Amino acid sequence: MTLAATDLKAIEDAIVKLLRDEVGPIIKSQTGTMLSQQYVDKANQVDLVTKYDKQIELAVKSKLSELYPTFHFVGEEEYVPGETKISIEPTFILDPIDGTTNFIHGFPFSCCSLGLSMDAKPLVGVVYNPHLEQMFHASKGNGAFLNDERINVTARPLTLQKSVLGLEGGAERSEGPPATNFDKKMNTYRNLLREDGGYVHGFRSMGSAAMNVCYTAIGLLDAYWEGGCYAWDVCAGWCILQESGGKMVGGNPGEWDIPIERRVYLAVRGGCQPQEQDAFIRALWAQVDAPLEYQY
Amino acid sequence: MTVNLRAIEEYLCQLATEKVGPIIKSKSGTQSNYELKTGTRAVDIVTEIDKQLEKLIWDSLVEKYPTFKFIGEESYIKGVTKVTDSPTFIVDPIDGTTNFVHDFPFSCTSIGLTIEKEPVVGVIYNPHLDLLVSASKGNGVRVNGKPFDYKSNIAGMSPLVLDKSVVALQPGSAREGPNFKIKLKTYENLLSADGGFVHGFRNLGSSAMTLAYIAIGYLDCYWDGGCYGWDVCAGWCILNETGGRIVGANPGEWEIGVDNRSYLAVRGCNDDTGEEQREYIVNFWKCVEGNLKYE
Numbered sequence: 001m002t003l004a005a006t007d008l009k010a011i012e013d014a015i016v017k018l019l020r021d022e023v024g025p026i027i028k029s030q031t032g033t034m035l036s037q038q039y040v041d042k043a044n045q046v047d048l049v050t051k052y053d054k055q056i057e058l059a060v061k062s063k064l065s066e067l068y069p070t071f072h073f074v075g076e077e078e079y080v081p082g083e084t085k086i087s088i089e090p091t092f093i094l095d096p097i098d099g100t101t102n103f104i105h106g107f108p109f110s111c112c113s114l115g116l117s118m119d120a121k122p123l124v125g126v127v128y129n130p131h132l133e134q135m136f137h138a139s140k141g142n143g144a145f146l147n148d149e150r151i152n153v154t155a156r157p158l159t160l161q162k163s164v165l166g167l168e169g170g171a172e173r174s175e176g177p178p179a180t181n182f183d184k185k186m187n188t189y190r191n192l193l194r195e196d197g198g199y200v201h202g203f204r205s206m207g208s209a210a211m212n213v214c215y216t217a218i219g220l221l222d223a224y225w226e227g228g229c230y231a232w233d234v235c236a237g238w239c240i241l242q243e244s245g246g247k248m249v250g251g252n253p254g255e256w257d258i259p260i261e262r263r264v265y266l267a268v269r270g271g272c273q274p275q276e277q278d279a280f281i282r283a284l285w286a287q288v289d290a291p292l293e294y295q296y
Numbered sequence: 297m298t299v300n301l302r303a304i305e306e307y308l309c310q311l312a313t314e315k316v317g318p319i320i321k322s323k324s325g326t327q328s329n330y331e332l333k334t335g336t337r338a339v340d341i342v343t344e345i346d347k348q349l350e351k352l353i354w355d356s357l358v359e360k361y362p363t364f365k366f367i368g369e370e371s372y373i374k375g376v377t378k379v380t381d382s383p384t385f386i387v388d389p390i391d392g393t394t395n396f397v398h399d400f401p402f403s404c405t406s407i408g409l410t411i412e413k414e415p416v417v418g419v420i421y422n423p424h425l426d427l428l429v430s431a432s433k434g435n436g437v438r439v440n441g442k443p444f445d446y447k448s449n450i451a452g453m454s455p456l457v458l459d460k461s462v463v464a465l466q467p468g469s470a471r472e473g474p475n476f477k478i479k480l481k482t483y484e485n486l487l488s489a490d491g492g493f494v495h496g497f498r499n500l501g502s503s504a505m506t507l508a509y510i511a512i513g514y515l516d517c518y519w520d521g522g523c524y525g526w527d528v529c530a531g532w533c534i535l536n537e538t539g540g541r542i543v544g545a546n547p548g549e550w551e552i553g554v555d556n557r558s559y560l561a562v563r564g565c566n567d568d569t570g571e572e573q574r575e576y577i578v579n580f581w582k583c584v585e586g587n588l589k590y591e
Contacts (some may be wrong), residue, residue, distance in 0.1 A: 032513070033452065101496045105462050107514045132425070154325065154399075164398045169497050173489040186484050193480075195472040201341070202394045203467070204402075205499040220400045 001090060001118070008116075008124055008139035011068070015114050015126040016137050018063055023056050023112045024130035027097060031131065032106025050104065053077055056096035060114065064092050071116070076232045081295065086231055086261055090118045093260070095232035098127075099208030108132060113210035115235030120259045125239030127210045136214040136240050144243035146218055151244040153219035153271030160198050160283040166212035166224035166267075167192075167203040179290060181227055187289035188225075198287045213237025216267045217244045224267045225284065227251050227292035231261040238267070245270020247277050252292060253285035263294040299383060301409075301417050301432035304361075308407045308419040309430050309441070311356055316349055316405040317423035320390055324424065325399025341393045346370055349389035353407065357385050364409075369526045374591070379525060379555050381412045386554065388526035391420075392502030401425060406504035408529030413553055418533030420508045429508040431537040437511060446538035446564065449513045456565040456572050458579045459493045461516035464506045466499050468522040475521055478586040482519070485583040492583045507531025510563050511538045517580065521545050521558035521588035529554050531561070539564025541573055545588050547581035557590035 003011075030052050057075040064073060072091040074084060086093065095113040097103050103110035108131035116124035124139040136151075138144035144151040167189055176183050192198040204221060206212060210233055212224040217240045238248050238260070249256050251264035258265070266284060268277050327343040350370040357366060365384040367377055379386070388406040390396050396403035401424035409417035416433040429444075431437040437444040454460055465483055470476055486492040498515060500506050504527060506518045511534045532542050532554065543550055545558035552559070560580060565572045 101462060105495070105514065105516075107462060107498065107509075156328065164394060164400060164501075167499075169487045173487050173493060175484075175488050175490060182488070186480070186487075190480050193467050193471050194476065199471055201398070202501055203499060204400060204501055205465075205497055207462075207496055207498055215400075220398065222398070 003090065003118065003123065005139070005141040009142050011116060012124050012126065012137055012139040012142065014067055015124065016135060018060065019112050019114060019126055019128040020135060022059055022063070023096070024128055026052060026056060027103065027110055027112060028130035031103050031108075031110060050097070050100065052103070053096045053100065056112065057094060060094055060096065068092075074232065076230065079230070079232075086117060086120060088119045090116060090123075092116055093232045093235040095210060098210040098233055099206075102207045107207060109206045109208045109211050111208055111210055113232065113236045115232075115239055117231075117235055117260055120261070122235050122239035122242070122260060125236030127214050127236050127240065129211060134214075136217065136237070138240040138243035140239065140243070142243070144217060144240045151218050151240075153244055153246075153269055155271050158222060158269065158272040158276045158280050160200060160280055162201055163222035163280070164201050165192065165203045166205070166216065166221045166226075168205050168207065168209070168212070168226060170226075170228045172228055181292045181294070184289045184292055185227065188287060191287040191289060192284070198284070209233035210237050213241055213267050216269050217241040217246050219269045219271050222269050223280065223284065225251050225265070227264040228294060229265070230263060234265055234267075235260055241267055247274075247281070249281055251288070253288055261296045263296045264292045299411065302435050304409060305417050305419060305430050305432040305435070307360060308409075308417065309421075309428060311353065312405050312407060312419050312421035313428055315352060315356065316389065317421050319345065319349060320396065320403055320405060321423035324396050324401075324403060327397055341397055342370070343390075343393065343397065345396070346390050346393060349405070350387065353387050353389055353405075361385075367526065369524065372524070372526075379410060379413055379553070383409060383411050385409050386526045386529035388504060391504040391527060392500070395501045400501060402500045402502045402505050404502055404505050404508075406526065406530040408526070408531075408533060410529060410554060415529045415533035415536070415554060418530030420504045420530050420534065422505060422508075427508070429511060429534055431511075431534040433533065433537070435537070437534055437537045439512060444512065444538075446511070446513075450539065450564050450566055453513065453566070456516060456563065456576050458576060460495055461576075462495050463497050464499065464510070464515050464518040465497045466501065466503070466506075466520055468520070470522055474586070475588050475590070478584070478588055479521065481585040482583055485585060492580070503527035504531050507535055507561055510540060510561055511535045513563070516563050517576070518559070518561040519545055519580065522590060523559065524557065525554040528559055528561075535561055535563075541570075541577075543577055545584065547584055558588045
């Protein structure tokens with residue numbers, strides 16, 4: 001199957017409308033309204049799922065199957081670890097509410113993230129934060145937009161020491177020995193911050209992978225390093241990032257070319273030369289304590 | 297001396313939104329030439345705009361309140377500038393300077409007033425989000441000028457417990473030495489499944505914005521060391537007016553001054569006795585590894 005740039009733009013427009021009209025109002029009106037006893041435990045109590053995730057996923061899936069009956073669909077809620085695979089066929093990849101903890105606590109950085117992939121690479125991406133009314137959208141070959149404005153990252157140098165990074169605590173919190181992903185992440189954060197390490201300007205944590213990738217795409221963050229998230233957290237943002245001149249590689253050293261479900265990512269902004277991006281990526285990888293390991 | 301706190305709050309809101317905010321918004325992300333505050337601390341950033349805005353605020357306040365004292369981040373002299381009992385404006389012209397330089401939309405202006413060392417007026421304005429949060433002692437809190445009903449906001453929240461809370465953490469600009477080690481170890485303890493196991497942490501890169509976010513119910517607490525009176529003064533008053541509380545970052549520091557340099561700020565809860573808040577603070581302190589020390 002081939003999808004021309006005009007086809008992709010039509011899909012992008014349809015997704016924008018779907019998220020704005022049907023998903024955004026639910027997220028915006030229900031954030032912060034749940035009491036603790038309504039939480040459903042998933043992996044552990046930190047990873048919170050709500051009935052709204054399920055409600056949104058069902059609504060989006062049904063609308064997409066009506067509009068694009070031949071396309072596949074992978075959603076966070078119906079994903080089965082080890083079983084669900086992302087096919088090389090056109091596949092919608094949905095995170096109904098990215099930043100579930102934000103959603104539950106009323107912190108205004110929850111969003112809906114819906115992408116389309118083919119051959120395990122993103123082709124269309126839409127991320128909508130209804131609290132800040134930020135609609136990020138892009139499709140391959142058609143550029144990236146924030147609301148109605150084309151994203152143009154201000155041209156400026158990119159170096160690790162002068163950068164602000166997105167870094168998150170994540171849901172996996174068990175300590176070793178042997179060293180866990182949590183231990184490795186904490187050590188990497190320490191390396192990135194300390195004076196004799198990366199000595200970065202700072203890091204920011206907004207609690208949403210999709211928002212972090214989008215903030216990198218528009219150049220508010222210089223990069224976002226993460227392990228443990230899933231294809232639905234990054235698929236849409238990845239397309240937006242690429243279309244704004246940014247680059248996505250693996251979070252572990254040496255992984256220049258990764259599939260969408262790799263689960264360890266490094267997103268780097270545009271607004272600079274590709275050689276600068278590559279030098280930045282190598283400099284950041286040098287601070288990674290040890291490769292993060294996730295099943296995918 | 298009788299002081300109309302509500303009138304001062306109004307004036308500061310006007311100053312923040314009309315004079316200071318537009319300059320922060322228009323200059324954000326445009327300052328590639330910034331100074332490094334103290335030699336080696338290559339991540340402690342100050343720009344020309346910080347200085348300009350401090351002068352603008354100072355001039356306005358001196359004209360309107362000529363008898364009040366003024367402490368600002370840029371005019372502060374280490375070891376000399378002290379908070380006294382006199383009415384004193386404590387001002388951070390741009391809180392979140394790194395955000396300001398990088399155009400991350402969480403820089404803001406933070407203007408507070410202390411009387412007898414107690415924060416009694418606080419105004420925080422983020423022009424990127426167009427969010428104005430203000431309060432004065434005994435007069436409650438306003439968000440963008442409209443009364444903020446903190447009681448019903450808190451009534452919709454779960455009980456305040458450590459392992460269900462979202463905490464704000466910022467490593468700051470000192471990236472070596474004992475304080476840096478204590479901070480990172482404490483972060484690990486807070487996150488670990490064997491420790492605080494908090495729901496998550498957030499880092500906005502601005503102390504004032506973080507305190508405003510706690511007051512309006514987006515975050516549960518904020519733990520930090522290394523900041524100054526101007527980073528917390530305005531937010532402290534706002535938080536007080538919503539039933540929140542600020543204590544020291546180190547275990548046992550129940551009563552601290554505005555210039556304590558390390559702080560734990562906690563939101564209000566549905567328990568009028570204050571016991572829920574006290575228990576939260578005690579549990580939080582158990583995760584603090586060592587004692588933060590600042591001059």
